Amino acid sequence: MVKSFPDQKTSNASSFAPPSDSRQRISEFMRGLQDRICQGLEALDGEGTFQEDAWEREEGGGGRSRVLKSGAVFEQGGVNFSEVWGKDLPPSILIQRPEAAGHSFYATGASMVLHPHSPYIPTVHLNYRYFEAGPVWWFGGGIDLTPYYPFVEDVVHFHQTLKQACDRHHTEYYRTFKLWCDEYFYLKHRQETRGVGGIFFDYQDGQGKLYRGPDPKGTAAIHSEAVGELNSRSWDDLFAFVQDCGNAFLPAYVPIAERRRHLEWGDRERHFQLYRRGRYVEFNLVYDRGTIFGLQTNGRIESILMSLPPLVRWEYSYHPEPNTPEANLYETFLKPQDWLEM
Amino acid sequence: MVKSFPDQKTSNASSFAPPSDSRQRISEFMRGLQDRICQGLEALDGEGTFQEDAWEREEGGGGRSRVLKSGAVFEQGGVNFSEVWGKDLPPSILIQRPEAAGHSFYATGASMVLHPHSPYIPTVHLNYRYFEAGPVWWFGGGIDLTPYYPFVEDVVHFHQTLKQACDRHHTEYYRTFKLWCDEYFYLKHRQETRGVGGIFFDYQDGQGKLYRGPDPKGTAAIHSEAVGELNSRSWDDLFAFVQDCGNAFLPAYVPIAERRRHLEWGDRERHFQLYRRGRYVEFNLVYDRGTIFGLQTNGRIESILMSLPPLVRWEYSYHPEPNTPEANLYETFLKPQDWLEM
Numbered sequence: 211m212v213k214s215f216p217d218q219k220t221s222n223a224s225s226f227a228p229p230s231d232s233r234q235r236i237s238e239f240m241r242g243l244q245d246r247i248c249q250g251l252e253a254l255d256g257e258g259t260f261q262e263d264a265w266e267r268e269e270g271g272g273g274r275s276r277v278l279k280s281g282a283v284f285e286q287g288g289v290n291f292s293e294v295w296g297k298d299l300p301p302s303i304l305i306q307r308p309e310a311a312g313h314s315f316y317a318t319g320a321s322m323v324l325h326p327h328s329p330y331i332p333t334v335h336l337n338y339r340y341f342e343a344g345p346v347w348w349f350g351g352g353i354d355l356t357p358y359y360p361f362v363e364d365v366v367h368f369h370q371t372l373k374q375a376c377d378r379h380h381t382e383y384y385r386t387f388k389l390w391c392d393e394y395f396y397l398k399h400r401q402e403t404r405g406v407g408g409i410f411f412d413y414q415d416g417q418g419k420l421y422r423g424p425d426p427k428g429t430a431a432i433h434s435e436a437v438g439e440l441n442s443r444s445w446d447d448l449f450a451f452v453q454d455c456g457n458a459f460l461p462a463y464v465p466i467a468e469r470r471r472h473l474e475w476g477d478r479e480r481h482f483q484l485y486r487r488g489r490y491v492e493f494n495l496v497y498d499r500g501t502i503f504g505l506q507t508n509g510r511i512e513s514i515l516m517s518l519p520p521l522v523r524w525e526y527s528y529h530p531e532p533n534t535p536e537a538n539l540y541e542t543f544l545k546p547q548d549w550l551e552m
Numbered sequence: 553m554v555k556s557f558p559d560q561k562t563s564n565a566s567s568f569a570p571p572s573d574s575r576q577r578i579s580e581f582m583r584g585l586q587d588r589i590c591q592g593l594e595a596l597d598g599e600g601t602f603q604e605d606a607w608e609r610e611e612g613g614g615g616r617s618r619v620l621k622s623g624a625v626f627e628q629g630g631v632n633f634s635e636v637w638g639k640d641l642p643p644s645i646l647i648q649r650p651e652a653a654g655h656s657f658y659a660t661g662a663s664m665v666l667h668p669h670s671p672y673i674p675t676v677h678l679n680y681r682y683f684e685a686g687p688v689w690w691f692g693g694g695i696d697l698t699p700y701y702p703f704v705e706d707v708v709h710f711h712q713t714l715k716q717a718c719d720r721h722h723t724e725y726y727r728t729f730k731l732w733c734d735e736y737f738y739l740k741h742r743q744e745t746r747g748v749g750g751i752f753f754d755y756q757d758g759q760g761k762l763y764r765g766p767d768p769k770g771t772a773a774i775h776s777e778a779v780g781e782l783n784s785r786s787w788d789d790l791f792a793f794v795q796d797c798g799n800a801f802l803p804a805y806v807p808i809a810e811r812r813r814h815l816e817w818g819d820r821e822r823h824f825q826l827y828r829r830g831r832y833v834e835f836n837l838v839y840d841r842g843t844i845f846g847l848q849t850n851g852r853i854e855s856i857l858m859s860l861p862p863l864v865r866w867e868y869s870y871h872p873e874p875n876t877p878e879a880n881l882y883e884t885f886l887k888p889q890d891w892l893e894m
Contacts, residue, residue: 263869275868277868277869279868286868288868398847399847399853399856400853484863488860491833491837491864492837492857495833495834495837495838496837496838496847505740505741505838511741511742512868512869514741515834515866516868518830518866519866520865520866520867521826521863521864521865522833522863522864522865522866523862523863523864524857524860524861524862524864525862526617526619526621526628526630526854526858527605527619527854
């Protein structure tokens with residue numbers, strides 16, 4: 211399905227250069243991650259199966275999009291793999307990576323959004339990606355959880371599992387990338403986090419800076435400053451870290467879905483879930499970096515917007531009644547929290 | 553509700569300066585337009601009534617948002633009036649109006665989006681607005697129709713009514729602003745128009761240029777070039793034009809709703825309507841200038857997002873069956889057409 215990608219340059223060999231088979235290794239991992247996630251989710255769902263669309267991109271590369279519809283657990287789930295290349299990175303990335311200007315780029319990644327039927331099972335998102343462009347390369351991505359009727363123990367389990375994956379690579383990864391996640395998955399216009407967060411990072415190239423996010427005065431930046439530079443990270447170190455992050459998804463999420471799948475729910479919970487799904491749409495269309503990258507690079511639109519929920523409500527001027535589970539979501543869970551200290 | 557606005561400068565008196573009572577006259581018109589539209593829509597609906605929220609904006613000004621929910625004709629309708637001022641216009645406007653940089657601004661306008669129950673009654677949007685900032689002022693806005701199961705005669709009636717309003721002011725207004733509307737209400741990522749268009753214009757200040765849109769090579773620009781400069785437009789000329797445009801909404805739309813309100817529809821039509829409403833969300837959150845202005849100027853979020861539909865579906869990789877009414881929408885109505893020549 212995927213045409214052979216352009217020859218890799220070897221002329222920019224420095225201590226930070228990727229190995230000569232970097233693209234092959236990372237795209238194989240991303241494909242395998244998609245396979246393992248789909249298998250794990252089909253086993254969890256028990257009824258639904260993923261349907262695949264393989265696609266090619268005119269400017270170079272392609273992908274395989276997999277969607278599960280109307281399963282026992284999932285109303286809709288999408289898991290994408292893509293590997294694309296082209297002449298120029300879009301402006302939104304070049305602002306962050308000016309060294310890439312004038313160079314062709316290579317990008318590969320896996321992404322996923324799941325919308326369960328039950329309001330007691332959280333929506334969840336994962337994306338890991340890798341870029342090469344001229345003299346620069348980097349890893350990015352993350353995973354975050356968006357519950358409707360949350361249980362603290364589920365949130366702690368999710369964060370604990372991600373922390374374990376991070377801790378195998380650096381003691382400060384979890385804290386830094388957890389803060390970055392809170393900062394990134396934030397709806398400024400609503401003054402709400404998208405959910406209970408997880409981890410997020412971008413522009414990880416082993417060249418010192420842990421935090422390269424948009425807010426130089428935010429808590430993630432302050433924490434990263436305190437950690438100092440991490441000059442010892444090689445391409446292989448970072449790749450191993452991203453592999454552990456990707457592989458942490460199933461153990462982080464499946465036990466939550468298993469625990470909550472048999473809870474009964476009614477119109478009230480469904481009504482609130484559909485309303486809250488509106489925030490997911492607002493985030494993805496207004497702020498999401500992956501969506502904007504896809505729209506700017508003439509990506510496959512159905513794959514990019516596969517993250518949008520199958521059914522959504524908006525309601526003018528909705529506010530939850532005080533002392534309800536819905537109010538509790540806003541008051542406790544839609545604010546950045548130190549979940550592992552609660 | 554609205555605090556008195558800052559004193560109007562009179563020092564920039566030139567042949568293009570607005571009259572000394574410009575702000576009062578235009579905001580009175582916008583308030584009155586909101587009143588007349590709400591009255592007309594309540595009469596049409598027969599059951600639903602508008603509920604008003606008056607609000608103030610911390611940085612200056614305020615507005616009144618009116619929403620009708622669960623009427624006989626309308627599932628949801630929102631009609632806003634706002635009058636705001638502040639220190640700086642946001643970057644998205646300063647790019648188009650660099651002369652306004654460093655000056656405080658004043659803006660007033662009315663906006664409306666209606667989501668009918670029946671898939672046979674189109675969604676419709678209206679927005680007219682007026683800005684002053686230092687040495688510059690301008691009018692902008694438009695009105696456009698988004699049918700689900702369209703009737704050509706309805707589309708022709710809508711455009712004909714707008715053309716009549718335009719023709720009273722300049723023979724080239726309708727054609728230019730119709731082309732601009734097709735260009736503006738276009739979903740690039742879907743390669744579809746939002747609906748069957750209407751009219752749209754922006755940055756009308758009487759200083760020669762009819763077209764100040766984003767595409768200097770588009771059909772609207774080409775047509776505007778052929779028309780030549782319109783140096784004779786005074787503030788009063790343009791205000792009279794905007795008044796006629798605003799007042800054309802009820803005669804353009806009400807007869808369509810009256811004609812179609814008793815048509816029966818079922819699950820199939822409702823299903824398709826909810827799917828197509830997704831495009832409205834995509835447009836408003838990704839492209840809409842009013843939404844972006846609101847988000848960038850810390851506007852009242854519930855009023856800005858009042859345009860979003862009460863219930864929406866997304867469906868991965870949906871394509872209408874050939875030779876169906878749904879396919880006909882895509883093939884005939886979601887492409888720019890010269891409706892008055894059909």
